[in-house]
Structure formats: structure tokens, C-alpha cells
Amino acid sequence: MSKASCFIRKATREDAAFICRLIWRVGINPLGLNWRRFVVAVHEHGVRIGCAQIKSHKDGSLELASVAVVPLYRHQGVAETMIHEILEEQNPPIYLTCRGSLVSFYERFGFSELFELETLPAYFRKVKRVFNWLEKLNWVERLAVMVWKGK
Numbered sequence: 001m002s003k004a005s006c007f008i009r010k011a012t013r014e015d016a017a018f019i020c021r022l023i024w025r026v027g028i029n030p031l032g033l034n035w036r037r038f039v040v041a042v043h044e045h046g047v048r049i050g051c052a053q054i055k056s057h058k059d060g061s062l063e064l065a066s067v068a069v070v071p072l073y074r075h076q077g078v079a080e081t082m083i084h085e086i087l088e089e090q091n092p093p094i095y096l097t098c099r100g101s102l103v104s105f106y107e108r109f110g111f112s113e114l115f116e117l118e119t120l121p122a123y124f125r126k127v128k129r130v131f132n133w134l135e136k137l138n139w140v141e142r143l144a145v146m147v148w149k150g151k
Contacts, residue, residue, distance in 0.1 A: 004076035006049060008085040011038035019051045019066070026068045033066065039086055041069070041078050049073040052082040054090060061121035064096040064148070083109050092150035095124055100142035111146040120145055 011019065016035040023030050032055055041050035050069040056062055064086065069078045087094065087109065098106060103113055117125050124145045131143035 004073050005044040006041045011035045011040045018048050022068045050078045057123040059122040094148040100144050103144050111148045114145050
């Protein structure tokens with residue numbers, strides 16, 4: 001497929017419903033969807049085609065989260081454009097959680113997987129423990145915790 005021509009902008013209140021619908025549609029974590037933390041990818045024709053956010057947690061850690069693209073526009077560089085743009089404005093470290101099958105995708109942006117629970121911020125340590133337990137029951141795919149330490 002060809003690259004989608006889009007631009008990235010900060011979300012507005014009018015984007016809130018789009019963000020919620022897209023997150024539910026693609027089946028990722030629907031918790032913590034505050035439109036004020038999001039960026040939105042807009043196709044050259046004015047149609048919103050993706051979103052992503054940086055969440056902050058009580059332990060002070062920051063997380064790249066809710067990276068989602070409308071299925072019709074996947075594999076056209078939309079997520080990559082959003083991730084590059086969002087990381088450009090952040091100070092490391094930035095963490096993320098993803099399915100194990102997506103590790104190689106995020107490695108392209110400089111994220112590396114963390115394996116030792118003790119090295120994780122409290123929020124991610126707690127999430128990883130829960131997912132390790134669910135994985136042993138074969139209820140979920142392996143959850144990877146990754147970190148970006150900058151360029």
C-alpha cells in the first residue's frame with residue numbers, strides 16, 4: 001500500500017468521541033482516554049484516521065498508549081508518523097505496553113523490551129504481574145513492557 005498523506009495535530013474536545021470509538025473498534029485498553037493527552041492523525045481530505053496519547057501515571061512514569069489507526073489506513077505509515085511526532089515532544093524515558101507480537105514494530109522507534117520486573121516503574125510492574133498470571137492461564141498473549149530512552 002502507498003503511504004497515507006496525513007498531518008498530526010493535538011486533539012480537541014470535538015475529537016473525544018472519535019478517539020473513544022476508534023479505541024473500542026480496534027480492541028485496545030479503553031481506560032484513561034482523556035482527549036487532552038491525545039494527538040490525532042488527519043488525512044489530507046480532512047478525515048480523522050488515527051490517534052495516540054502520552055499518559056502519566058501516579059509513579060511519575062510516562063506511557064505511549066492508545067496508538068490506533070482506522071483499519072482502512074493501516075500499513076500506510078500513519079502510526080509511525082504519530083509515534084515520531086509524539087516522541088519528538090517528550091523527554092525520556094517513555095514506556096509502553098504491547099502484545100509480544102508487536103515488539104519488533106516498536107523497536108524501530110528505539111524502544112527496547114524490559115524483562116526484569118524490578119527495573120520497571122511501579123505502574124508497569126503491577127500490570128506485568130497481572131498479565132504474567134493471565135498468560136500462564138493462556139488467556140492473553142504475552143505482554144511486553146518497553147522503554148524509549150531517547151535518540
